[in-house]
Amino acid sequence: MSDTPALILFSMDMAAAIVFAATGALAASRRQLDIVGFVWLAVATGVGGGTVRDLILGVPVFWVVNPAHIVACVVTATLIHFTAHLLERRFIALLWLDALGMALVTVAGTSKGLAVGAAPLIAVTMGVFTASVGGIIRDVLSQEPSVIMRKEIYVTAALAGAISYVIAVQLGAGKLGAGLAGFGVAAGLRMAALGFGWTLPVYRPRAARDYPLDEDRSRDPGDKAGRG
Amino acid sequence: MSDTPALILFSMDMAAAIVFAATGALAASRRQLDIVGFVWLAVATGVGGGTVRDLILGVPVFWVVNPAHIVACVVTATLIHFTAHLLERRFIALLWLDALGMALVTVAGTSKGLAVGAAPLIAVTMGVFTASVGGIIRDVLSQEPSVIMRKEIYVTAALAGAISYVIAVQLGAGKLGAGLAGFGVAAGLRMAALGFGWTLPVYRPRAARDYPLDEDRSRDPGDKAGRG
């Protein structure tokens, strides 16, 4: 299998940008924004994760190098602005699209981490971290609870995908093979979790909880005014 | 017209920092913060957009190169801390100031994008994106709905201003002329929208909406605990 990492990375960034852009545009449709709001949220969600990845790795930001990703996000947002109403149950669609985007970004982040010579652990961290950033930007701006706060297997799936990618590379798989492995594990685990309602056990305090939820914030009664 | 891009960019960054710092300080007065809170929010709002712009473009961050911008933000915040009560209807003032800051940042972002050799589309993206970032930081930290989520012509005005700037440059206008064009379009459109209540048509689902707003979040009833 011939490795053409630059082209593969470009394609993955592009596919991830389109898919995440679609989730951003669907979030915009949920908030009933205008078309510029669709485009803004689609672009921020679509390229946010890769942007943070490139900044942290100290390499040129991918969409500044090649504007094709921005074009793709703008086109995606515009299409969705005019067609979202045709899509029955589009918020469910958003969840499944997001799973694909997350898996792509995980592989792209991990792979780029290894490509610039980072340690495997750092590459995995980059994969997981950047897989979360696009969705976090979308959720924070839409004032939704971010993926980090939801009791779903999301970050876990990204983590499993990133680890699979690194292991596959170390076992001698080509970038394409490793990418398919990482993508398959991340997307498969996330989709299985969506389909079957899987969750990890959550932390539960074992002692009786006799404190109010915001005990540590209530020193100054005045500071409650700021709560959403 | 002689072009002295470095000086012009410096002045625009400075003016934008002061104006955005003022909006950050007014947001702090609304939240009744102490003077350090005023300064922090003023600095973050004042230099946030340009910081992200410089990071993405891969050039040194402007206020690290020259601390004058930070001084200006600190002075602005301190002045406003002691004088905001003199200003009748200061939250309306904030809206108009913010329009000026947005227009300045749009031009500065687009212009710097072109200056480092980015494609016109990327320069426009930088203008729009960085015009939004200062206000988004301010709004997210103040727990207000960000400008992206509000049904107002804001990002649209930045977009129109950035496109005007790029077109003016391509028509052979000097940086000052193009800057005035971009600034005028962005500020004028935003102010007209503020004054006349203009909005773009928003997305409206055409099928009957029979789903609750948070249908796709409600898989696990437990995750509602975290909602603001």
Place this chain on the structure above:
Amino acid sequence: MSDTPALILFSMDMAAAIVFAATGALAASRRQLDIVGFVWLAVATGVGGGTVRDLILGVPVFWVVNPAHIVACVVTATLIHFTAHLLERRFIALLWLDALGMALVTVAGTSKGLAVGAAPLIAVTMGVFTASVGGIIRDVLSQEPSVIMRKEIYVTAALAGAISYVIAVQLGAGKLGAGLAGFGVAAGLRMAALGFGWTLPVYRPRAARDYPLDEDRSRDPGDKAGRG
């Protein structure tokens, strides 16, 4: 006193990462997340401030250079996931831990700013700004009011610590001595504020407040739908 800045900076980044990671993990326990949520929030809180510091200063991100910090955050989060219930009143513990983390990050940020040749004012800004970023990331993702919005001496303590560090350096103190001074002032002031309930005077409008809190947001009644 021999200065070994690289080692001292490494140790401070490491100690700050562990302490902030603990506060992130405790926030995760408050939200009853799963173990991957603990790790994610611990890593983001633990290395967030230093990451932004390094990006703004234009130096390689510390944890990409050396993965030890990530390992430390992961171990901290895992330990806390299994032991947090043993800790009585752990949300009070979080406040005190956070004071230590803030003081460490303040010194590390200011010191690294000076080390790369930034002006003293910029170094102070870096110290204050990066001291706030880890906690802000944690609070925004946990949908808590961020430290900036709380009427507590927090940023003020970071500011005092950063200024103390710069003054000590300019008086000829070694990096260790200056670091102890900055750390002592920042941590001491924050802890005194916690213990004695100190606050700075807050801004209070002196004219009668006859406007509703969200007057300036209510131009379009529709935009309230998006509020948390």
